[in-house]
Amino acid sequence: MTWLITGGAGYIGSHVVKEMAGERLVVLDDLSTGRAERLPEGVPLVVGSVLDRELLDRVLVEHSVTGVVHIAGKKQVAESVERPLYYYRENVDGLRTLLEASAASGVGRFLFSSSAAVYGMPDVERVTEETPCRPLSPYGETKLAGERLVTAVGRAHGMATASLRYFNVAGAASAELGDDGVFNLVPMVFERLTADDRPRIFGDGYPTPDGTCVRDYVHVEDVASAHVAAAHRLAVDPAAELVLNIGRGEGASVAEMVDIILDITGRTGLPPVIEAPRPGDPARVVAAVEAIGRELGWSARYGTRTMVESAWAGWLLRNTRVLG
Numbered sequence: 001m002t003w004l005i006t007g008g009a010g011y012i013g014s015h016v017v018k019e020m021a022g023e024r025l026v027v028l029d030d031l032s033t034g035r036a037e038r039l040p041e042g043v044p045l046v047v048g049s050v051l052d053r054e055l056l057d058r059v060l061v062e063h064s065v066t067g068v069v070h071i072a073g074k075k076q077v078a079e080s081v082e083r084p085l086y087y088y089r090e091n092v093d094g095l096r097t098l099l100e101a102s103a104a105s106g107v108g109r110f111l112f113s114s115s116a117a118v119y120g121m122p123d124v125e126r127v128t129e130e131t132p133c134r135p136l137s138p139y140g141e142t143k144l145a146g147e148r149l150v151t152a153v154g155r156a157h158g159m160a161t162a163s164l165r166y167f168n169v170a171g172a173a174s175a176e177l178g179d180d181g182v183f184n185l186v187p188m189v190f191e192r193l194t195a196d197d198r199p200r201i202f203g204d205g206y207p208t209p210d211g212t213c214v215r216d217y218v219h220v221e222d223v224a225s226a227h228v229a230a231a232h233r234l235a236v237d238p239a240a241e242l243v244l245n246i247g248r249g250e251g252a253s254v255a256e257m258v259d260i261i262l263d264i265t266g267r268t269g270l271p272p273v274i275e276a277p278r279p280g281d282p283a284r285v286v287a288a289v290e291a292i293g294r295e296l297g298w299s300a301r302y303g304t305r306t307m308v309e310s311a312w313a314g315w316l317l318r319n320t321r322v323l324g
């Protein structure tokens with residue numbers, strides 16, 4: 001099989017490329033947020049957008065692609081509220097164009113990067129794949145629409161499909177592959193600490209044990225290994241139609257994560273400040289992971305300390321480069 005990996009030069013995509021290095025691969029990425037240096041030698045990179053149908057047709061034929069892992073996408077919730085048309089174009093039209101090209105060229109396997117954002121504000125201890133999806137942002141809506149499109153096209157065109165709902169991804173396999181963005185908790189706290197500012201916690205009055213929001217943080221290497229497991233399953237099961245959570249099945253509160261970060265970075269002299277809660281932040285979003293265990297035999301291996309340690313190594317490397 002040859003796999004096309006879209007968004008392979010991005011944070012999660014480059015980890016998936018690394019983990020799938022034993023397969024024949026080609027990466028398509030427009031480098032809007034990705035970096036070509038993240039790719040290992042020998043993996044061909046085509047620079048372009050998933051919205052470019054002509055380019056897709058050429059790449060799928062030239063590389064004899066038989067499976068697609070679609071990771072490319074825009075992922076900032078707040079930006080999606082301000083620019084819904086852009087998010088629908090990039091995430092939904094981009095996916096539709098890629099599915100059209102894939103169906104036309106006879107691609108038989110399709111994996112899609114979805115998100116826990118499809119659930120919105122779930123009122124349950126642990127979110128199962130059957131928990132109703134009520135996304136709160138255009139970003140979450142594009143992921144839910146994407147999942148439905150993937151499943152429908154898979155049925156109509158005989159493609160095995162999997163939509164993987166990532167929870168809160170953190171960490172790095174190596175310093176070079178770290179997350180460049182500062183939109184998730186761990187890099188947001190690093191940014192504050194690097195500027196000698198106290199980290200901010202938005203709200204401590206939630207109905208959780210310490211009053212701060214609880215999330216399911218999952219190491220990006222674990223997320224990558226889940227893709228390998230899903231790709232293997234799709235390769236042997238042409239009728240697969242999977243929708244699966246990718247998390248640890250364990251929650252960590254924002255205050256707990258900030259404590260770990262202060263400890264690992266040695267910045268205990270900068271305790272967090274509590275600020276007003278942000279509108280639309282659910283109190284608790286933790287994955288139920290029985291389905292992925294049952295379907296793929298997969299479970300997460302790494303804990304929160306490993307995530308923070310590896311993310312900090314990457315942060316230091318990038319900031320030394322900027323300063324140097």
Ligand SMILES: NC(=O)c1ccc[n+]([C@@H]2O[C@H](COP(=O)([O-])OP(=O)(O)OC[C@H]3O[C@@H](n4cnc5c(N)ncnc54)[C@H](O)[C@@H]3O)[C@@H](O)[C@H]2O)c1
Binds near residue numbers: 009013034071115165
């Ligand atoms: N990071 C998380 O915690 C998280 C959680 C849930 C879901 N996701 C999803 O995982 C995917 C990857 O996220 P990430 O954190 O690696 O983000 P990222 O921004 O690092 O990676 C996205 C990659 O896609 C590329 N890209 C964007 N638009 C493109 C287009 N139109 N055509 C071709 N390439 C394009 C970018 O250049 C980049 O390399 C996204 O779809 C995101 O919605 C991420």
